[in-house]
Amino acid sequence: MRKNIGLTLATLMSASLVLSACGGNNGGGNASPEPADSSSPSAEASSSAPASDSGSGKQVSLSFWTLFSGGDGDNMQAMIDEFNKTHPDIQVKNTKLEWGEYYTKLITAVGNGNGPDVGISHTSRLPDLINQGVVSELDDVAEGAGVDWGTYNSNLLNATVVDGKHYAAPLDTHPFIMFYNKKLLSDAGLLGEDGKPVMEQSADGFVAFLDALKQKLPEKVTPFALSNSNDDPFRLWWALYHQLGASDVISDDLGSAAVDADKGAKAADYIQKLYTNGYIKKNDPDFYKNFQSGTAAIMMTGVWATGTWEATKDFEFGAMPIPQIFDQPATWGDSHTVILPVTKKEDPDKRKAAMIFADWLASNGQIWAKAGHIPSKPSVLENADYKAMPYRSDYASVADTVKFSKPSTKNWQIRDNALFKYLNEVWAAKMTPADAMTKIQAEVEKILKE
């Protein structure tokens, strides 16, 4: 008896150790400030060096902070290793940070003058970082490093330009797309010869498609796997809201709330009915798992899930842009971009090396695309390695129809504290879409005025 208790105790305690280790972040432990070595004494020597400083014998070392974990983290490390191998004069050191704490750490570190030479930012976070003086302008250094902005997808690039200045090099876009289970769709007779769903792309067409899935598949199967709160249903709403022709929830001058109440309510109402009519499982505790274990016919989330589904054994799935339900194609999306944080002494050598590195990452997006992201340079889409990967080309076109948020410094507060909050109530059928729009308008106004 006693032995068993001891065993249980030991198990519980070790479980608690493991779990608390997951919760608490590490990775940041070695996020020490870049030692100001090697480069500083020879600073003046470099100004006379030729434009391509390869073979000058002097090595620039860059500290790079990333927020990627899992497959993304491995792919990024692979790219860094490749870059270091092909660029003997530049050595990049990767520091992986916990993504939940990444921005807080970046902002405080840069504020203390201990920030990295290169970092990652989501496009949606960029205005806030610029406003806080964390991110530096890139135009001069990009010219020196020979970066051609014209090689980037203009939709992605434009979202990183603020007041006519470049602040980041886009690495990818990760839009909201649709996945489907081929086996279940074919059981329901809804999979075409071409391996794509048989569905009319319209408001009624999509509902009819879901209804057919519901009728023809066993009761245990969820027609449409989607979470019941926060990110993913919000992304669907954002997509439909923009398909109706609306544009963000703030005015063009970024100063006031501008919810298009009719379009917002129409989009919210459409999604609410998907919940109340039972196409989406109510309060699904884990909609990824639901789809992954083959008990859901379709699901929608970001492209990053592609890599996860591919790694799932015996799982036949397809990927496609989300259906065009209303007037024009549009979807939610964000981008990972490479930024050059403000540093204490703006070492021109380091900045140039950092810019070369950033542009190289974008040009070699075929490695990065393994996780599912769409590369930011159209030329990468023609790369043989990229083309050889399945699924990606089925949704690469979405890059042009991603609707980014306007460059407000309050983007994510608006998302978390206004949109998530009231839309969640609509999904739970506790608030009418029209009421939610009124409340969102007021809340966004309040956030912008703070």
Added chain:
Amino acid sequence: MRISKWRADLLALLFLLPFVLIYVLYTIWPMIKGVEMTFYKWTLIKKMSYVGWDNYNKMFHDREVWEAIWHSTLFVILTTPTMVVLAIVLALIANRKSRLRKLYRTVFFIPSVLSVAVASFLGLFIFQPYMGFVNTFLHLIRILPENSEIFWLTEVGLSWIAVSAITLWWTVGFNFILYLSAMQEIPDEIVEAARLDGANNWNVFWNVTLPHLSPITKTITMLQIIASFKVFLQIYIITGGGPLDKTRPIIQLIYQTGFRENDLGYAATMSYVVFVILLVLSAIQYWLNNRKEARA
């Protein structure tokens, strides 16, 4: 004589010095700086501008703050009495002469060794719909019809029950041990004397055990009120403060304001108001205790 006393004091001070220095540097000084912070707009990076009493003004008119304070208070009301009663009941069970005595003590105390994250995630698993333990069990004993689910984590009232239940399960062990040791301090002679006078179990509990537990009950109540008022992580993990921020406690709001919305000045203001509330509560409790003791 005088001199040696003075020397002893000096010596004591010397031994205390390392602690005092660190305590002042890392606790007292930040507290003073914290007061300064409340008068500024202060981001994660630096002091921005002096704003006078603006933060306080804003706070007194901010409905979110008062709602969050109410939620923390509600949590205190829900958990404090239940905690005391549950701890006494468990201590009574474990204090009986029984072969399972050791098992009881271990089982009741074990949850306390878990970290808050583990306890909360277990709570999430237990209360989640479709595959959680609670709903599955209710289906099994046919209290809950086959095709319906109770959404413990997404309905406001139910999520308070879920969070309180998890907290009780997780923290009752410590209070249970306090009660158990208090019960073991009660001299056997008194109980024996009571029995000789014809007291039954109930009489013994009501007239002997309970009065002896009174001092420890006061301590536990006070500790529990303060601990419950500081609730954050369980709720943050289990409900995230939702739906519609209806379960968000004040500490979560402080955390969000400071570290997510980058407004340390306003977060500090809220913290000091919570500090004052707790101080007043403690003072009232202290005063009540002293008055009762003086009368007795």
